[in-house]
């Protein structure tokens with residue numbers, strides 16, 4: 001299996017069963033990986049508090065506790081409830097034989113540990129917490145000590161990224177067998193800390209097919225020949241820029257140049273700007289009912305578009321063409337209220353990518369933003385299938401989803417990007433990659449990845465995420481593209 005693959009929960013459960021049927025002890029492997037992780041971070045003699053739950057997540061933790069005890073760590077055991085699975089019960093008996101006695105509650109006078117291992121609950125979490133778990137998790141979080149969560153922070157749904165009524169806040173998560181999307185998105189982006197995968201060993205014929213993968217695209221743009229000219233790199237047309245929202249179209253246009261497009265045209269509903277003084281290479285024309293649109297290899301419609309009748313007209317027109325097309329912002333809002341446009345989009349021949357943020361996705365799905373965030377993958381898949389388009393559901397842990405449901409989960413970027421205009425920048429960048437001939441899923445995935453890298457570059461350079469503007473992101477895009485742009489000669 002590819003290292004970045006994501007197995008569905010059902011596939012993971014099946015793999016667990018098939019491995020058990022072959023006599024493989026995956027729990028012992030998970031425990032060894034845990035003890036090895038601790039060995040890589042703390043020396044023997046360090047104090048480790050191992051918190052174990054009633055199920056197999058607790059089993060992982062208890063077996064790891066035994067290994068750590070044998071390797072010379074000072075292990076304290078917290079076991080708020082009796083072990084419920086045979087593996088967990090067996091592990092507890094062995095620990096007691098080795099002289100380790102568990103406590104049901106945290107001792108107030110206990111010396112503070114160097115590390116907490118959270119083996120309370122994993123993929124079997126089934127409901128909100130009541131006593132004693134509620135208090136235990138609050139108390140563990142209050143210790144403010146580094147936490148290694150096993151498989152997932154207890155209380156976090158590792159597939160949806162939603163938290164129960166309380167959840168462990170981990171500094172690190174060691175997840176088993178396969179990556180899990182909820183560790184990177186929604187609440188998971190803050191609860192899981194640094195995530196590492198322990199893939200564990202099992203025969204390759206047991207490996208189920210992946211439902212998606214982490215979005216870590218290799219360089220996909222060809223290296224540019226010395227004998228290049230602008231016609232090789234495609235032209236982008238951005239449509240938007242209603243009165244008061246011209247900036248959105250300008251940002252998309254500038255980002256399209258930063259993304260490597262050879263030529264960028266803007267057709268704007270506000271006719272008052274003939275030139276962008278900060279980017280005079282943008283070719284700007286007003287959009288009138290009789291306008292002939294400039295030829296383009298990819299079109300982005302939506303940034304600052306508004307929802308008037310002219311906007312609706314041009315959206316309908318473009319959906320009827322076969323050009324690679326990106327719909328963002330008000331193009332998505334217009335689509336949400338218009339089933340004729342939606343049906344036309346479903347029948348479209350050309351490549352289409354939609355880039356909704358959660359509120360725009362909610363309008364398209366006629367549900368609430370909270371509903372979208374409660375199951376981001378299901379929402380993005382429903383849209384991609386219904387509208388036969390690649391969908392980028394933006395926000396922490398952006399999802400790039402194909403109509404058949406396969407997805408990439410983005411892990412770059414962060415709160416530096418949570419500022420007005422970043423969606424416009426992303427639109428222009430993805431349009432530039434489409435115009436350079438990348439297939440639509442690759443263009444969307446690479447654009448999201450690079451946009452995130454630009455945010456990360458800012459956060460590193462400024463030692464924090466505050467203050468990045470959308471326009472200041474544009475030059476960072478060129479830098480990260482040139483850094484990753486090492487593909488074959490084209």
Ligand SMILES: NC(=O)C1=CN([C@@H]2O[C@H](COP(=O)(O)OP(=O)(O)OC[C@H]3O[C@@H](n4cnc5c(N)ncnc54)[C@H](OP(=O)(O)O)[C@@H]3O)[C@@H](O)[C@H]2O)[C@@H](O)CC1
Nearest residue numbers: 016026027054055056057121122123124125126127128151
């Ligand atoms: N997949 C694999 O191949 C591998 C899996 N491995 C490990 O196993 C983990 C999955 O183990 P698991 O299935 O036993 O589930 P787990 O997360 O321990 O919880 C279930 C227990 O919790 C209980 N319970 C649930 N919610 C509750 C609540 N709110 N409040 C209170 N109780 C609650 C539930 O009881 P019930 O709902 O029946 O009352 C049950 O007793 C997985 O994350 C990984 O760490 C590894 O060994 C490597 C191989």
Ligand SMILES: Nc1ncnc2c1ncn2[C@@H]1O[C@H](COP(=O)(O)OP(=O)(O)O)[C@@H](O)[C@H]1O
Nearest residue numbers: 394395396413414415417418420421422423424
């Ligand atoms: N916390 C975050 N982590 C990662 N990416 C983020 C975060 N917040 C915002 N972004 C990214 O920034 C962009 C914001 O887009 P959008 O909400 O459409 O902004 P606007 O409408 O102001 O242009 C998206 O690409 C989104 O994924």
Ligand SMILES: [K+]
Nearest residue numbers: 118121152154
């Ligand atoms: K856990």
